[in-house]
Amino acid sequence: MSEAILDIKDKPKAGQWISLSLQHMFAMFGATILVPQLVGLSPAIALLTSGMATIIFIIITQFKVPAYLGSSFAFIVPITIATETGGIGSAMIGAMFVSLVYAIVALIIWKTGYRWLMKLLPPIVVGPVIIVIGLALSGTAVDMAMNITVNEVSQYSFKHFSAALVTLITAIICNIYFKNIISLMPILIGIIIGYLYSAMIGIIDYTAITEANWFAVPDFLIPGADYSFTVTPTLLFVMVPIAIVTISEHIGHQLVLGKIVKRNYIKDPGLHRSILGDGIGTFISSLVGGPPKTTYGENIGVLAITRVYSVYVILGAAVFAIIFSFLGKVMAVIDTIPTAVLGGISILLFGIIASSGLRMLVDNGIDFGDKRNLVISSVILVIGIGGAKIEFSEAFSVEGMALAAIIGVLLNLILPGRNKEELDDGTE
Template identity: 90%
Template sequence: MSEAILDVQEKPKTGQWISLSLQHMFAMFGATILVPQLVGLSPAIALLTSGIATIIFVLITQFKVPAYLGSSFAFIVPIQIATETGGIGSAMIGAMFVSLVYAIVSLIIWKTGYQWLMKLLPPIVVGPVIIVIGLALSGTAVDMAMTIPAGEGSAYSLLHFSAAIVTLLTAIICNIYFKNIISLMPILIGIIIGYLYSAMIGIIDYTVIQEANWFAIPEFLIPGVDYSFQVTPTLLFVMVPIAIVTISEHIGHQLVLGKIVDRNYIKDPGLHRSIVGDGLGTFISSLVGGPPKTTYGENIGVLAITRVFSVYVILGAALFAILFSFLGKLMALIETIPTAVLGGISILLFGIIASSGLRMLVDNGIDFGDKRNLVISSVILVIGIGGARIEFSESFAIEGMALAAIIGVILNLVLPGLKKSELDDGTE
C-alpha cells in the first residue's frame, strides 16, 4: 500500500484545501441532486443536508472516518410509494423511523458486538435485494429517457431519447476510457454533456433561471408546519425494511474505506459510532425535507486515487455543498435539466446498482448449485421486481422490495443448511 499524501488527521494548505474539497463535492454532486429530482424533493435541500449530515458523521466518528454522506438511491422507490399513499411528508416521517432503526442497531452493536448483524444480513440476502432496488427502477429510467415530460404531452420522443443516449454514452466513455478523477465523476460529466446537447436541440426551458434570485433559501419541509405528522403501518413497512440494505451497504463501505486508509473502522471508532452517525444524518435530513443519506462510494474512490485521506478535506466539501445550496441561480439551472438527460444517466446508475448486487454474490462465492441459495435469491427477486404485496387492510400493506427484504431475512433464518461457522468480518 502506497503512503498517504495527507493522512486522516492532517490539514492541507489553504489553496490545496479548496481544490481538494471542491473535487470531492463534484464527485458526489450528480448523484446527490439526482435522487431528489426523481422523488419530488428540492435539490437545494439535498445539497444542504448532505453537507450537514457529513459534518454530523465526522463529529460522531471523532474525526477518524473521512466519509461523505450523499442521497441514498435505495430509498427512491419507497419514497415514491410513500408519497403516493400519504404525500411527501409521509416519506419524510418514514425516513425518520429508518434513522431510529439505525440508532437501535448501533446500540445493540455497542452492547453485544457486530457479528450477529453480519449473520443476519449475509450476501445471499443482501445481494438479491440490491438487484431488486436497481431493476425495480428500470422502468422509470427508460420512461424518463424516451418520453416528453407529462406537462408537455407525455408522448414518445426520438429527440428526447437522443439526449438520453448522448448522456448515457458520455457517462460510459468517462467511466471506461478515462483515468483518475474523471472516471469517478461520470454522472456529473454525463449530465453536463447531455445538458449541452439538449440546449443545442432546443428542449430546455430557461424561464426558471431568469426568474430565480442569485441567493435563495432552500425549500424546507418541516413536520407540523408543511405537513401533518401521521404514522401508519404501511408507511413503516414501506420504508423501514430498506435499512436492511443500507446498513449492509454502510458496513461494506467501512470495510473498503478502512483498507484504503489502513485503519480498522469496525473497531475504532467502532461500527456502532459510524452507523449512528449515518442514522443521525438521515434523521436531520428528513426533519427538514431532505432525502435519506448514505456514505458515498464515489468519494471513497476519490480517496483511493488521490491518497489524500484528510477528514478536513471532507469537511471542506460539506461546507461547499451547504454554500452551493443557497445559490438560487445554480439551483434553478439544475431544475432545467431535461427529464431525458436524467433518464439517460439513470439507466446507467440503476443498472450499476443491480450489477453491484450481482458483484456481491460473485465476490462472496455464492454457490447457486446449493438449492438453499437458489431458493432464497429466486424468491427475493420475483417478489421484489414483480411488486408483490400483502394487504392487511386498506391502510396497511407491505409490498415490493420491502416485502422481498423481509422474506429474504426470514428464509435465511428458517431454511435448513445455514452455516454455523463464524463469518469472516473482513477486519483482520
C-alpha cells in the first residue's frame, strides 16, 4: 500500500485543509440528511449533531482514529415504530438507551477484552440482520419513488417515478463508471441531478426557500422542554436490540479503517474507546433531537483514495457540517427535495445495505450446507422481513428486526454445533 500523504497527526496547509475537509463533508452529506428526511427529523439538526458527534469521537479516541460519524440507517424502522407509538420524543429516549448499551459494552471490553463480543455476534447472526434492515425498508423506498398523496390518498405518478429513476440511474452511473472521488458520493450527486430534473418537470415547491432566512437555528428537540415521554418495555425492545447490528458495523469499520491507515484500532486506542465515542456521540445527538450515529464507510473510502489520514481534516469536515446546519437557505433547499428523489436514491441505498449483509456472509465463508447456519439465517430473515411480533400486553411488544436480532443471538448460543466463526479482528 502506498505511503500516506498526510498521516494521522499531520496538519494540512490552510487552503488544502479547507478543500479536503469539504470533500469529506460532501461525501457524508447525502446519507446524513436522508435519514432525518425519512423519519421526520430535522436535516439541520442531523448535520449539526454529526459534526458534534465526530468531534466527541475523535477526542475520546485520543486523536488516533480519523472516522466521521453520520446518521445511522439501522434505526430508520425502529425510530418510525417508536414515533408511531409514543411520538418522536420516544424515539429520542430510545436512542439514549442505545447509547447506554454502547457504554456498558465499552466498559465490559475495557475490563475483560473484546473476544467475547466477537463470539456473541458472529457473521451468521449479523449478516442476516443487516439484510433484514435493508429489505424491511424496500417497500418504503418503492412507495416514495412511485406514489404521491392526493387528498390523503396514495396515487401512482409516472412523472414522479421518472424523477426517482433519473436519481437512481445517476447514482448507479457514479458508483459504477467513476473510480475517483465521484464514486464515493453517488447519493449526493444522485440527489442533485434528481433535483434538477424535478425542477425541469415542475414538481418542486420553492415556497420554503423564499421564506427561509439565510441564518436559522436548527430545530432542537430537548426532553422535558419540547416533548414529554414515557419509557416503556416496548420502546426499549424496539430500539435497543439494534445495537447488535450497529456495534458489529462499528467493529467492521474499525477493522477496515485500521488496514487502510496501517494501525490496529482494536488494540490502540482500543475497541472500548471507539465504541464509547460512538455511544456518547449518539447520546448527545438524541439529547438535542438528532438521529443515532455511526461511523461512515463513505468517509473511509475517501481516506483510501486520497491517502490523507489526518484527523484534523475530519475535524474540519465536522466544523463545516456544524456551520452548514445554521444556513437556513441551504436547509430550505433540502426541505424541497421531492419525495420521489429520496425514494429513488433509497432504492439503491437500502439495496446496498441488504447486499452488505450478503457480502459479510460470503467474505466470512459461511457454509449454508450446514443446517445450523441455514436455520439461523432463515429464521432471522423471515421474522425480520415478515414483521413478526411477540405481544406481552398492550403496552409491551417486541417486533420486526429487533425480534429477529434477539432470536438470532439466542439461536446461535443455543443450537448445537456452534463453530468458531467470528468477525476476524485482524490480529494474531
